[in-house]
Amino acid sequence: MWDKRPDTIVHEESPFNAEPARSALCGRDVTPVDTFYSRNHGPIPEITKDDWQLRITGLVTTPLALSFAELTGRFDTHAVIATLQCAGNRRTGFNQVRDIPGEDPWGPGATSTAEWRGARLRDVLQAAGVQDDPSLHVAFGAPDVSDLATPVQPYGGSIPLPKAMSEEVLLAWGMNCEPLPRVHGGPVRVVVPGFIGARSVKWITSITVQPEPSDNFFQSRAYRILPADADPDTAKPGDGISLSSVALNCDVLAPEDGATVPAGPMTLHGYALAGDDRTVERVDVSFDGGSTWTQAALEPTHSKWGWQLWSFALCAAPGPLHVTVRAWDSTGSTQPESAATLWNPKGYANNSWATANFDVT
Known part of the structure; x- marks a missing residue:
């Protein structure tokens, strides 16, 4: 499925969630595309380069609407070798302590490394006239709709503006010197090195600069560490600790x-x-x-x-x-x-x- 290796461990077919066997990752500085783990929250959208458009709005002086040709032609291309890791990586170790129903039993393979190519998010934000205010947040929107969210909604998330302005954060259209595959967010995704994979939003179509973190379900209620005695089904937006940097x-x-x-x-x-x-x-x-x-x-x-x-x-x-x-x-x-x-x-x-x-x- 999705051109992955035969020994790929598929946790779910829809949404497609899969990780490589441990040995498939061994000794590779860069993970082949057919080996790279895949984490999704809904059906994988199909967007062509010709149909794709990115809107940058919010606290900017010059809102932008960029086509794929404008993004790739107007901004310099940069490359970064970066590891993405799912926040649920090694969840099987928790399941040995106490079962976690409704969550995929990720082993240590929800971690992979690629060479990403694209425009620096910083360059695009500066072109839009972003405010120089470290208290702001940059919210990402995507078209993949998830029925895991309450209410059902497209996937989204955000990162603080200082991280967004870091040189390593990309709007990537390339992966391992090839066009970014659809299953990994093509034609364009965000790559936020050093942060949990959930913040590297795939199939990105909107960027909003705003005073607060995203109110999207996957920022405000999911991907948060709740107390051990909490009920995630009744947790309110903002409960728990929001995940950002990957843990050692x-x-x-x-x-x-x-x-x-x-x-x-x-x-x-x-x-x-x-x-x-x-x-x-x-x-x-x-x-x-x-x-x-x-x-x-x-x-x-x-x-x-x-x-x-x-x-x-x-x-x-x-x-x-x-x-x-x-x-x-x-x-x-x-x-x-x-x-x-x-x-x-x-x-x-x-x-x-x-x-x-x-x-x-």
Whole structure:
């Protein structure tokens, strides 16, 4: 489906929600399009380049209406290698603590990296005469209608103006040197590196500069961390903590969790990701549940907005092998130990220590 790899893990066909197997992500600085995870909230719209139009309104001096040809021809093209991560990434770890009904059981594969090409959002906002006020917000609107929302409505979201004016935020029409595929938001989507994937709105058709965050369901009620005892069905707009920057996270990609591996030399591979403009500085590996730790080797990085790949070589003895990993970022912060202390009723932002188990024979 949607030209994805045969080993893609499809959580839902409609809306289409799928992630790659761990091993499919392993060792790749940039994720192939057929491997990149897909998160949707409704039917995938079909919009041609000729039909697409973007309107920029709100607190601007010169509202704009741009065709695809005007966007791509009027503004300079920029590229950024950036990782997107779903806020529900690693939700399966929460399900082991307490079930989260109605939410897809994402593993660690709701994370992928691409080279995105497009116009800087900053350049478009400046052309529209955006006000220089850091308290403002930039709201994005799209045509994909979701019946998951109450009431049913098109998808939307917003980011603070200072983030919108950052050089890494793009209105992207290219992915991995190809036209942006429809399933990933083509012809044009927003790419907001360092923020949860939900803010990188696909199929964008409107931008509004406004005093407050978007009142769209997916900004005001979804993608918020509620208290563990809250009922998400009765939560009011603004309840909980609105998600923006990605939480520091990591996981093991290969070998696959639960695999049987031969005794002797083996190498663990994985990824780590620090949100917004933070960087991963260290990844630790433990074989005794976190009593002692050894540093993994960090691979060279190609972008401050991309994930950090890591590896760890060991000689595995026959028997069960239990692996625990954690990352540290450039602020000196590390991941919390237990998913139980982070559990929330929507299952967002599980960045507890990651584990993998192997049977060594």
